[in-house]
Amino acid sequence: MTIYDIAKKAGVSASTVSRVINNKPGIRESTRKRVQKLLDESGYTPDISARGLVTQASRFIGILIEDIRVSHHTESVYVIEQEMTRHGYTCITFSTGADPCQKAKYIEILEQRRVEGVILIGSMFGADEVRNAIRRHLPEVPVVIVNGMLDLPNAYSVLIDEERGTEDCVALLLRKNRRYLAYLMDVPTPANLHKLQGFCTAMQRAGLGDGKAHTVYAPGMDTNPIASIARGREAAKEILQKMPDTDGILCSTDALAIGCLQELQSRKIRVPEDIALVGVDNSVYGLVCSPTLSTLDNKLAEVSLSSARLLLDAFEQKALSRKLMLFTEVIERESS
Amino acid sequence: MTIYDIAKKAGVSASTVSRVINNKPGIRESTRKRVQKLLDESGYTPDISARGLVTQASRFIGILIEDIRVSHHTESVYVIEQEMTRHGYTCITFSTGADPCQKAKYIEILEQRRVEGVILIGSMFGADEVRNAIRRHLPEVPVVIVNGMLDLPNAYSVLIDEERGTEDCVALLLRKNRRYLAYLMDVPTPANLHKLQGFCTAMQRAGLGDGKAHTVYAPGMDTNPIASIARGREAAKEILQKMPDTDGILCSTDALAIGCLQELQSRKIRVPEDIALVGVDNSVYGLVCSPTLSTLDNKLAEVSLSSARLLLDAFEQKALSRKLMLFTEVIERESS
DNA sequence: AAAAGTTTTGCAATCGATTGCGAAATATAA
DNA sequence: TTATATTTCGCAATCGATTGCAAAACTTTT
Numbered sequence: 001m002t003i004y005d006i007a008k009k010a011g012v013s014a015s016t017v018s019r020v021i022n023n024k025p026g027i028r029e030s031t032r033k034r035v036q037k038l039l040d041e042s043g044y045t046p047d048i049s050a051r052g053l054v055t056q057a058s059r060f061i062g063i064l065i066e067d068i069r070v071s072h073h074t075e076s077v078y079v080i081e082q083e084m085t086r087h088g089y090t091c092i093t094f095s096t097g098a099d100p101c102q103k104a105k106y107i108e109i110l111e112q113r114r115v116e117g118v119i120l121i122g123s124m125f126g127a128d129e130v131r132n133a134i135r136r137h138l139p140e141v142p143v144v145i146v147n148g149m150l151d152l153p154n155a156y157s158v159l160i161d162e163e164r165g166t167e168d169c170v171a172l173l174l175r176k177n178r179r180y181l182a183y184l185m186d187v188p189t190p191a192n193l194h195k196l197q198g199f200c201t202a203m204q205r206a207g208l209g210d211g212k213a214h215t216v217y218a219p220g221m222d223t224n225p226i227a228s229i230a231r232g233r234e235a236a237k238e239i240l241q242k243m244p245d246t247d248g249i250l251c252s253t254d255a256l257a258i259g260c261l262q263e264l265q266s267r268k269i270r271v272p273e274d275i276a277l278v279g280v281d282n283s284v285y286g287l288v289c290s291p292t293l294s295t296l297d298n299k300l301a302e303v304s305l306s307s308a309r310l311l312l313d314a315f316e317q318k319a320l321s322r323k324l325m326l327f328t329e330v331i332e333r334e335s336s
Numbered sequence: 337m338t339i340y341d342i343a344k345k346a347g348v349s350a351s352t353v354s355r356v357i358n359n360k361p362g363i364r365e366s367t368r369k370r371v372q373k374l375l376d377e378s379g380y381t382p383d384i385s386a387r388g389l390v391t392q393a394s395r396f397i398g399i400l401i402e403d404i405r406v407s408h409h410t411e412s413v414y415v416i417e418q419e420m421t422r423h424g425y426t427c428i429t430f431s432t433g434a435d436p437c438q439k440a441k442y443i444e445i446l447e448q449r450r451v452e453g454v455i456l457i458g459s460m461f462g463a464d465e466v467r468n469a470i471r472r473h474l475p476e477v478p479v480v481i482v483n484g485m486l487d488l489p490n491a492y493s494v495l496i497d498e499e500r501g502t503e504d505c506v507a508l509l510l511r512k513n514r515r516y517l518a519y520l521m522d523v524p525t526p527a528n529l530h531k532l533q534g535f536c537t538a539m540q541r542a543g544l545g546d547g548k549a550h551t552v553y554a555p556g557m558d559t560n561p562i563a564s565i566a567r568g569r570e571a572a573k574e575i576l577q578k579m580p581d582t583d584g585i586l587c588s589t590d591a592l593a594i595g596c597l598q599e600l601q602s603r604k605i606r607v608p609e610d611i612a613l614v615g616v617d618n619s620v621y622g623l624v625c626s627p628t629l630s631t632l633d634n635k636l637a638e639v640s641l642s643s644a645r646l647l648l649d650a651f652e653q654k655a656l657s658r659k660l661m662l663f664t665e666v667i668e669r670e671s672s
Numbered sequence: 673a674a675a676a677g678t679t680t681t682g683c684a685a686t687c688g689a690t691t692g693c694g695a696a697a698t699a700t701a702a
Numbered sequence: 703t704t705a706t707a708t709t710t711c712g713c714a715a716t717c718g719a720t721t722g723c724a725a726a727a728c729t730t731t732t
Contacts, residue, residue, distance in 0.1 A: 002688055013712045018690055028698095028710055043472055048448045049385035049394065050688035053717040058385065067414070074410050078403070078431055085430070090449060093429055094421070095414055112384045113426060136379055226623050258624055265626065287562050288594055288621050290601065338718055349682045354720055364680055364728095386718035389687040673732100680727070690716080698709065 001044050009042070010035045021046060052114070061311065062110035063093040064103065065121040067223040071283060072300050076121050076146060079304035087312055089116070098124065098221060104133035111137040117311045118143045121304075123189040125150065142314035144307045147191055149323075156314060158307045158324045162191055165296045165328030166198030169250050169278050172294065172330050174206055176276050178248030181208065182239045183215040184232070184260065186252045195252050195280065214243065218256060225255045225285065232259015240267075247275055248336075254279035254286045257293055261335070276336040291334030298328050337380045345378070346371045357382060388450070397647065398446035399429040400439065401457040403559040407619060408636050412457050412482060415640035423648055425452070434460065434557060440469035447473040453647045454479045457640075459525040461486065478650035480643045483527055485659075492650060494643045494660045498527055501632045501664030502534030505586050505614050508630065508666050510542055512612050514584030517544065518575045519551040520568070520596065522588045531588050531616065550579065554592060561591045561621065568595015576603075583611055584672075590615035590622045593629055597671070612672040627670030634664050 003021075007014045012031060019027050020035040052058045061084055065073050081091045092113060096103045103125070110118060118138060120130075125148055134143060134152060144156045173181055183199045186192050200211030208214075218235035222228055232251065236259060239246055251257035257279030264271055271277050271291055279286055279295040286293030303326055313319040339357075343350045348367060355363050356371040388394045397420055401409050417427045428449060432439045439461070446454060454474060456466075461484055470479060470488060480492045509517055519535045522528050536547030544550075554571035558564055568587065572595060575582055587593035593615030600607055607613050607627055615622055615631040622629030639662055649655040 003690095004688080014689080015691075015712060016710085019711090022690080024691090026710060031710080045444060045447045045473065047389075047450060047688050049450065050389055050717090051690070053383075053386055053389065053688080053719090054690045056717075068404075068417075069407075069410050069414050071405075071407065071410075074405050074407075078405050081404075081429075081431060085445075090428060090445065092426055093417075095417060108381060109421075109426065111381045114383060114385065137381065225620050229624065262626065284561050285620075285624050288565065288624055290598065339720095340718080350719080351682060351721075352680085355681090358720080360721090362680060367680080383718050386687090387720075389689090389718080390720045392687075676729100676731075678727100678729070680725105682725080683723090685722090686720085688717105692713105692715090694711105694713085696709100696711075698707105700705100700707070702703100702705075 001042060003044075003046075006035065006038055006042060006044055010038050058114040058116055059089050060113050060115045061089050061091055062113070062115040062118040063091050063121065064096055064106055064110075064118065064125070065093065066096055066098060066124055068093065068095045069223055070225075072281060072298075073121055075300045076304040076307075079301050080119055080308045083305060083308035084312075100127035100129035103127070104129050107133040107137050115141060117141050117315060119307055119311060120145045120148065120150075122146070123148045123191045126190065142311055142319075144311045144314070146303060146307045149190075156310050156319060156322050156324075158303055158310060158326070160298050160303055160326045160328055162194040162298075162328070163198035163201070165280070165298070165330070166195040166250070167202040168328070168330045169280070169296055170199060170202035170206070172332060172336060173248040173250065173276055173278060176248070176272070176336055178276050179208065180243065180245040181214055181248045181250060182243055182246045183211060184235050184239070184249060184251040184256050185215050185217050185219075186228075186256060187219045187221060192252050199250060216242070225258075228253060228255030229259040229262065232256035232261075233263040234259075236260040236263035240269075248278075249275060250278045250280075252280055254281040254283040254293060254295055257295070257335075258285050258289055261289055261293070272334070272336050278336050282331055286333070294333045294336035295331050296328050297331050299326055302326060337378055339380075339382075342371065342374055342378060342380055346374050394450040394452055395425050396449050396451045397425050397427055398449070398451040398454045399427050399457065400432055400442055400446075400454065400461070401429065402432055402434060402460055404429065404431045405559055407561075408617060408634075409457055411636045412640040412643075415637050416455055416644045419641060419644035420648075436463035436465035439463070440465050443469040443473050451477060453477050453651060455643055455647060456481045456484065456486075458482070459484045459527045462526065478647055478655075480647045480650070482639060482643045485526075492646050492655060492658050492660075494639055494646060494662065496634055496639055496662045496664055498530040498634075498664070499534035499537070501616070501634070501666070502531040502586070503538040504664070504666045505616070505632055506535060506538035506542070508668060508672060509584040509586065509612055509614060512584070512608070512672055514612050515544065516579065516581040517550055517584045517586060518579055518582045519547060520571050520575065520585060520587040520592050521551050521553050521555075522564075522592060523555045523557060528588050535586060552578070561594075564589060564591030565595040565598065568592035568597075569599040570595075572596040572599035576605075584614075585611060586614045586616075588616055590617040590619040590629060590631055593631070593671075594621050594625055597625055597629070608670070608672050614672050618667055622669070630669045630672035631667050632664050633667050635662055638662060 003014045003017045007017045094106045096106050149157045203211040216238050218231040220231050279293050282295045282297040286295045339350045339353050343353045430442045432442050485493045539547040552571050552574050554567040556567050615629050618631045618633040622631045
């Protein structure tokens with residue numbers, strides 16, 4: 001069922017049908033009615049790709065993410081997809097995996113589909129391969145990086161102030177009269193390094209010494225939260241052994257915090273009485289466990305919505321800035 | 337950068353370039369080399385939509401899901417996307433929400449994008465609006481329903497034997513010498529009704545009376561597991577009040593089971609000593625909580641992979657059957 | 673060296689839309 | 703009624719590819 005079929009039935013030319021479909025002026029009301037009726041009855045739907053060929057607008061945007069199964073990414077994808085769909089765009093979403101070369105492959109697919117814009121979610125898109133792939137395959141379309149930066153003329157960023165957020169978490173622990181704080185650090189992504197920086201700054205300011213000395217590392221690249229939790233348990237052991245005085249632990253993710261919690265509980269260490277615990281992410285896990293977990297809300301929905309809006313603005317050259325900074329919020333629950 | 341630009345540079349016609357791109361025979365090796373080199377250097381990528389216009393193959397498939405944020409759906413989307421991408425297809429995924437009319441809208445978008453096949457995930461796609469929308473907009477393309485059925489000539493189904501799985505869960509509880517079983521039922525979706533049926537059958541067979549009499553209902557349509565957990569807590573109260581002898585609870589989802597667990601623990605009822613608890617889903621929550629939750633693994637990854645394969649087979653008219661039935665597996669952990 | 677057979681290539685149509693521009697139809701003015 | 707202005711519509715080109723068929727360019731044979 002094409003525009004020509006409709007044209008034939010209506011006894012007009014394809015141009016006229018096209019004009020009716022797109023509500024263009026210069027069509028007699030009576031013909032418009034007649035064609036529209038045929039359009040409705042026949043169940044015709046335009047082939048958007050064919051249209052895109054001449055209008056040079058695919059109405060596609062690409063979303064690249066390392067692994068859609070990690071729950072905060074899922075939330076982002078959801079929000080972005082809703083917003084873009086609302087504006088007539090269709091999202092093509094790929095889980096790229098960690099390998100930068102693989103990411104480049106997906107970027108090429110996006111070019112083949114002629115996406116009008118791209119949103120990169122996650123902080124692992126800083127690799128050179130990615131930069132080059134974008135420069136090569138998508139030099140013209142706006143690219144929004146959620147929680148990361150890319151030094152390219154067509155790149156935009158939406159960031160959250162992780163450093164300040166972490167400082168706020170330390171402040172919470174201090175308010176609870178904790179003085180022997182430990183920090184549990186995940187993979188050294190740019191975002192996580194910012195958090196670490198925040199921890200160190202806050203420690204310094206409180207006169208509690210060198211933050212790095214109070215930091216335990218539990219790096220690992222896992223998509224499965226269970227693995228993170230296991231890392232958290234191991235790290236907790238290390239903390240207890242190296243810093244037996246610890247009365248407050250700040251973890252760079254909720255999953256790690258859950259791991260700590262499990263380890264502490266298995267040793268009959270009371271949370272928060274003996275050790276207060278604070279995570280980062282505001283994930284569901286923090287509500288499922290007992291005691292419920294104090295955490296840092298990174299405003300995922302807001303950040304994602306902002307990225308979608310930023311991209312839409314960029315389409316119309318209306319973007320106010322290439323960089324958007326949003327703030328986090330501490331959520332105080334039972335574990336602190 | 338189009339095929340014509342390349343042709344001009346190479347001093348050949350567009351047809352020749354096209355033949356090189358698609359590895360068609362009948363091109364002199366020397367010209368092929370020359371054109372290929374230009375192709376590589378120029379960073380040309382074919383416009384897949386333009387190609388699709390003449391080949392009548394969009395290489396798109398659509399995935400419809402109520403809400404991508406619910407974690408088992410995410411897993412499905414991930415698996416399907418990987419498999420389809422591997423075969424050269426690009427997935428367009430939509431979170432449709434619960435409203436059937438909204439679903440019909442998305443089905444129309446899929447038609448506009450000329451998808452070659454569709455996968456419907458979740459048991460909520462049985463509504464008449466959906467059926468009609470498919471009949472109207474996608475009467476020709478194969479549609480695979482994951483965990484559901486649709487009476488249409490182009491529909492395929494991948495199902496899991498929930499009934500039998502639930503029976504196996506009851507068997508587990510019986511092995512643990514539990515005799516006063518309660519069943520906690522979620523929304524009456526087709527899938528959940530099958531589970532209930534399984535519970536009743538197993539109870540009957542064990543001579544433990546009428547399953548329905550031992551069932552408590554906690555219906556609710558929430559995307560957020562926290563809400564499910566809250567429902568679980570409430571339902572647990574009801575169970576304890578109505579059936580104080582209960583020594584084993586089977587829940588139709590893990591989230592409900594977590595809710596039960598929380599409620600039981602807050603009342604100092606020991607799990608599994610006083611009451612054994614079994615969930616269904618094999619979700620992460622079951623590993624995060626303590627004691628870890630016995631559950632029914634519904635083989636999500638396998639089911640999803642099978643649906644993708646089934647769709648691919650359907651493309652080539654190689655589908656062995658319109659209906660595929662897979663089996664579940666009981667995972668015994670600490671809570672039972 | 674010409675004829676016949678093969679291998680390479682290009683022309684032009686096609687897919688399903690949109691759109692500038694001119695022509696036809698209608699409305700308005702003289 | 704004719705001239706002019708204004709609507710309304712259709713022709714044909716275009717977007718970026720693919721492909722059947724015929725023409726051109728080579729090989730091989732005689």
